[in-house]
Every structure is written in structure tokens, then in C-alpha cells.
Amino acid sequence: xxxxxxxxxxxxxxxxxxxxxxxxxxxxxxxxxxxxxxxASFGAGANAHTCPVCMGMPGVLPxxxxxxxxxxxxxxxxxxxxIPPRARWARKNYFxxxxxxxxxxxxxxxxxxxxxxxxxxxxDGLKRVTLTRIHMEEDAGKSIHDxxxxxxxxxxxxxxxxxxxxxxxxxxGSPVEASAYLRSLRAVLQFLAVxxxxxxxxxxxxxxxxxxxxxxxxKLGTRTEIKNMNSFRNVxxxxxxxxxxxxxxxxxxGTIVQETRLWDADRGVxxxxxxxxxxxxxxxxxxxxxxxxxxxxxxxxxxxxxxxxLPRQRCARFVTxxxxxxxxxxxxxxxxxxxxxxxAAVAQHRNPKAISNWVMGDILRLVRERKLDDALVxxxxxVRPQALAALIALIDDETISxxxxxxxxxxxxxxxxxxxxxxxxxxxxxxxxxxxxxxxxDDVLERHPDxxxxxxxxxxxxxxxxxGQIMKATGGKAxxxxxNDILRAKLAG
Amino acid sequence: MPVSLKDVDHIALLARxxxxxxxxxxxxxxxxxxxGYIGKLETLDTTGIEATAHVIDLETPLRxxxxxxxEDADAMVGNAPDRDRTYLRVPKIIE
Numbered sequence: 327x328x329x330x331x332x333x334x335x336x337x338x339x340x341x342x343x344x345x346x347x348x349x350x351x352x353x354x355x356x357x358x359x360x361x362x363x364x365x366a367s368f369g370a371g372a373n374a375h376t377c378p379v380c381m382g383m384p385g386v387l388p389x390x391x392x393x394x395x396x397x398x399x400x401x402x403x404x405x406x407x408x409i410p411p412r413a414r415w416a417r418k419n420y421f422x423x424x425x426x427x428x429x430x431x432x433x434x435x436x437x438x439x440x441x442x443x444x445x446x447x448x449x450d451g452l453k454r455v456t457l458t459r460i461h462m463e464e465d466a467g468k469s470i471h472d473x474x475x476x477x478x479x480x481x482x483x484x485x486x487x488x489x490x491x492x493x494x495x496x497x498x499g500s501p502v503e504a505s506a507y508l509r510s511l512r513a514v515l516q517f518l519a520v521x522x523x524x525x526x527x528x529x530x531x532x533x534x535x536x537x538x539x540x541x542x543x544x545k546l547g548t549r550t551e552i553k554n555m556n557s558f559r560n561v562x563x564x565x566x567x568x569x570x571x572x573x574x575x576x577x578x579x580g581t582i583v584q585e586t587r588l589w590d591a592d593r594g595v596x597x598x599x600x601x602x603x604x605x606x607x608x609x610x611x612x613x614x615x616x617x618x619x620x621x622x623x624x625x626x627x628x629x630x631x632x633x634x635x636l637p638r639q640r641c642a643r644f645v646t647x648x649x650x651x652x653x654x655x656x657x658x659x660x661x662x663x664x665x666x667x668x669x670a671a672v673a674q675h676r677n678p679k680a681i682s683n684w685v686m687g688d689i690l691r692l693v694r695e696r697k698l699d700d701a702l703v704x705x706x707x708x709v710r711p712q713a714l715a716a717l718i719a720l721i722d723d724e725t726i727s728x729x730x731x732x733x734x735x736x737x738x739x740x741x742x743x744x745x746x747x748x749x750x751x752x753x754x755x756x757x758x759x760x761x762x763x764x765x766x767x768d769d770v771l772e773r774h775p776d777x778x779x780x781x782x783x784x785x786x787x788x789x790x791x792x793x794g795q796i797m798k799a800t801g802g803k804a805x806x807x808x809x810n811d812i813l814r815a816k817l818a819g
Numbered sequence: 820m821p822v823s824l825k826d827v828d829h830i831a832l833l834a835r836x837x838x839x840x841x842x843x844x845x846x847x848x849x850x851x852x853x854x855g856y857i858g859k860l861e862t863l864d865t866t867g868i869e870a871t872a873h874v875i876d877l878e879t880p881l882r883x884x885x886x887x888x889x890e891d892a893d894a895m896v897g898n899a900p901d902r903d904r905t906y907l908r909v910p911k912i913i914e
Binding site: 356357358363364365371372373374375376377378381383389390391392393394395419421422423469470471473474475476477478479480481482607609612614616617618619620621 | 877881882883889906909
């Protein structure tokens with residue numbers, strides 16, 4: 327999507343073709359954990375949200391959270407997946423202190439959903455990246471390694487929080503396509519309100535499987551798995567680095583080792599985790615504590631009927647309903663919060679293009695500066711959509727000029743006041759009264775008889791000088807059109 | 820089905836078990852016997868029989884998404900062998 331105003335880079339690999347598949351872990355926006363009633367929220371004291379189930383005490387049984395299942399089904403439907411008649415929970419076994427049971431409840435041979443896809447825009451047009459599967463699983467806890475020399479500390483508040491793993495086929499052809507895929511997927515998750523999509527905070531995480539092959543060949547090369555990329559930008563950088571590293575290894579006669587590598591954003595490199603072979607010996611087996619998951623088909627159809635408008639549909643609607651350029655529509659629908667902000671403002675004052683300009687410009691700049699990204703709560707933004715609409719209405723009815731509007735906007739951000747209040751308080755109302763404007767013009771012309779003579783002698787450029795003087799005299803509040811009309815008439819006469 | 824001591828060592832490592840030589844040999848025999856029985860089962864003709872995922876035939880029970888935090892989370896931490904404030908304390912883990 328051309329939704330980013332970050333510098334765009336082109337990646338060129340000559341004779342080599344990258345093959346990329348992405349695994350995305352999305353934290354589902356439920357109140358409680360996947361298999362117990364503990365709160366799934368962040369920020370509580372260590373281990374405040376733990377119980378015998380998520381602490382892995384003997385004799386307890388997990389019970390599935392209906393809403394977590396609903397959110398995963400909605401995602402599956404929104405991405406066009408098929409939901410097989412039966413899914414099956416599996417245990418993924420490994421030892422780590424933040425995994426209290428010694429296994430993670432996940433899905434393996436029979437996932438919740440298969441097929442489907444995520445649409446991305448490429449220079450060659452629309453491309454649909456096929457999804458291999460979507461499955462549900464529980465998150466692990468958090469370890470803190472740097473508090474003590476001899477010990478690590480474990481907080482299990484996150485243990486058992488519901489995740490959805492979304493796995494793509496290796497159909498992504500470049501780092502740019504990888505980030506486009508993530509943006510597109512994130513927009514879908516946000517529009518469904520099933521995940522807030524915050525990569526920096528880890529509620530959406532991404533691992534990449536990367537390999538390279540000679541252009542024109544079909545056999546896949548040995549792949550590596552890249553972890554620890556916590557922004558769209560880092561995903562691009564990490565994958566680009568890994569592609570170049572692999573090409574370099576092969577071209578200098580080496581072979582690629584199948585391994586997990588960690589992205590180091592500070593150094594800009596991927597490095598082997600040097601894990602031993604058995605690290606991936608998870609010994610999956612069917613989870614005996616949970617029944618196979620048989621989802622009621624009628625419920626699935628009900629959820630399908632209730633799906634909200636998705637980013638691409640909304641983008642198309644913005645073009646037809648508001649006559650926005652395609653570019654504007656894409657930027658505004660790349661994020662659910664932005665789209666909602668825009669529509670809330672348009673509902674108040676119907677000047678879509680002007681509102682779009684302000685939202686893509688000043689509002690988006692503010693949101694980025696203040697890191698309000700992904701919060702999904704536009705009520706918390708410094709300027710509410712209704713206030714922005716009111717500001718634009720003041721421009722449209724010529725109460726203030728577009729230039730003064732920038733001043734009013736800054737004051738709105740600073741004080742939180744309504745634009746009309748600020749205009750009144752600061753006396754910023756545009757002067758449209760022709761009498762007052764005429765008086766100002768007469769005054770300026772009287773003070774500069776030499777310039778008037780020069781203008782009449784053919785020095786047209788001096789018009790700008792007069793306009794500048796008049797605007798200065800009126801504190802920038804004179805209606806520019808009126809100034810122009812009256813000034814031209816006076817100078818002509 | 821023959822099980823080697825190397826197999827036993829691998830499984831012991833995955834299970835984080837330290838075994839004596841005597842235990843290794845005994846477990847090898849046990850595992851051989853268990854896998855031997857599985858091998859016997861595999862001679863049965865199961866064509867047309869669906870694989871059993873679970874022995875109890877029930878619908879999937881679901882729970883409403885309602886928060887019920889434990890009344891005494893501190894007691895949960897108290898179950899652990901070692902703690903630091905409300906954190907669980909474990910031997911240093913080195914990646």
C-alpha cells in the first residue's frame with residue numbers, strides 16, 4: 327500500500343530471487359485469557375493475573391474463551407479462509423521458565439482455518455498472498471534476565487493470553503512486499519477489532535522464513551527463520567539483510583544452514599541463535615485436556631453475515647462516496663483509527679477532500695509525533711474529529727482564512743479549545759467587510775504613492791507588495807479574494 | 820522395535836532427565852517393549868476407521884470472556900520454590 331510517507335527504498339538482488347513466508351502472531355483483544363478467567367490486560371503487578379490454570383498446577387482443566395474463538399473465526403472469514411469441520415488442539419513441548427506447564431497449547435495437524443489470502447498492492451498490480459493456515463494458541467510468560475546476576479525473574483501475567491498465528495505461503499517476493507503484507511493484514515485485524523496491531527509493543531509479532539534461488543528456477547533454497555523484528559521498517563531491513571547474506575554465502579561457495587536468526591536492529595544484522603538441534607523437537611501430540619474443536623456452522627455463518635466493512639471495501643467506498651483520490655483513500659483506510667477519524671469529521675462537515683488533506687497532513691503528523699499509533703481510540707487524539715470539522719467549516723464559510731486556520735489549529739492542539747472560541751478570543755476573524763478592507767487599501771496606497779505610480783507604469787509585480795502590506799495591516803485577517811478584487815479595481819482606476 | 824541408548828539419551832535430554840547407566844538401560848528396555856506393542860497394533864487393519872482424537876464424545880465447551888482474577892494471586896506465587904517480591908525466581912537462563 328502506498329500508505330507510508332517513509333522513504334521508499336528499492337531492493338535489487340540481480341540474478342537472485344528472494345522467497346519469503348511470514349508467520350504473524352496477533353494477540354486477540356479479549357478481556358480474559360484463552361483458557362482461564364485471568365485478565366489478559368497488561369500493566370498489572372508481576373503475577374497478579376495468574377491462577378492454577380495458567381500457572382500449570384496439576385489437576386486443572388482449560389476451558390476455551392468463546393470470544394477468542396469468535397475473533398479467530400472472524401479473521402479466518404475476513405481473509406477468505408476455509409474453516410474445516412474440526413480443529414484439534416495440540417501440545418507443543420519445550421522447557422522454559424516462562425512456560426509453566428512445560429508445553430504450549432496450540433494447534434498443529436488440524437488448524438482452525440486454511441487457505442484464504444491477504445491482498446497487497448505491488449508495482450505490478452494487485453497480488454494475493456495465500457495463507458497456509460490460521461490457528462489459535464496461548465502466549466508464554468515474560469522472563470527478565472538482567473535484574474540479577476545469578477537469577478532470572480518470571481512474570482506469568484502474559485502466560486495464557488490468546489494469540490492467533492497467521493502463516494503465509496512462501497509467496498512474498500521482496501522486503502517491500504513483506505511490509506505491504508503486514509500492513510494489509512494489520513488493517514484487516516484492526517478493522518475487525520480483534521487485535522490492536524501494535525508491533526512495537528508486541529501485540530502483533532512477525533517471524534520471517536527467508537530463502538533465495540536463481541531467477542528462473544523453481545526449487546526452493548534452504549531457508550532461515552528471522553525473529554525479533556518489531557516494526558515494519560525493521561521487517562524490511564532484516565529481510566533485506568538476510569537475503570544479501572544468503573546470496574553472499576552461496577556466491578562465495580558456502581551453503582545456507584537451516585537455523586533461526588535474530589535481527590539486531592542496532593547493528594543492522596541477523597545473527598544465528600546457535601540453538602542446538604533439539605530446540606525444534608517439540609513432540610507435538612493431541613491435547614488430551616481439550617475436546618476436538620467443532621465449531622457450530624450456524625455460528626460461523628452468523629459471524630460471516632456480521633463482518634464489518636474491510637479496509638479494501640472501505641477504500642473503494644471512500645473513492646466513490648467522497649470522491650477522494652485513490653491515494654487519499656488508501657492512506658485513510660490503512661488504519662482503522664484514521665478512517666474512523668475521517669468519517670467522523672465528514673459527518674460533521676461535508677468537505678471530504680479538505681478534511682482528507684488535514685487528516686493526512688496535520689493530524690497524521692501529530693499522531694506520529696505523539697506516538698498515538700495503533701491506539702484505535704481517536705477520542706484520545708489531541709484534536710477531536712468534530713473540532714477539526716468545525717475548523718474547516720470556519721474556512722469554508724470564510725470566517726477565517728486558510729492561513730489563519732493553521733494558527734487556530736496549533737492553538738486547538740495546545741489548549742484543547744473549540745476553534746470558534748479561539749477565533750473569538752484571539753480576534754482572528756477574517757475581515758470580509760468591504761468597507762474595512764477598502765479603508766486599509768486606501769491607507770496603504772496613500773502611504774506608497776511612488777509604488778502606485780510604478781505599478782501603473784507597468785510594474786505588475788508590485789501587486790504582491792500591496793497585498794502583503796494590506797494583509798500586514800489587517801493582521802492577516804482580510805479576506806484575500808476581497809483584497810485582490812478591491813485592490814485591482816483601485817489600482818486600475 | 821529396537822531402541823538405542825542414543826535414543827534414550829536424546830529423549831532424556833528433551834525431558835531434562837539425568838539418568839544413571841542402569842536407568843538408561845532399563846528405560847531402553849521399557850521403551851522397546853512399549854514401541855513393540857505399538858508395532859503390534861500397527862498390524863491391525865484400520866482402513867475406514869477415523870483416527871480417534873479424543874476418547875470422550877462431547878461438544879466443545881466454551882466459556883464467556885469474563886475476567887475472574889484469583890482472589891489470592893500471592894498464594895499462587897507462594898507455590899513456587901523461590902520468589903523475589905511477586906516474581907518467580909529461577910536459575911539464570913542464558914540464551
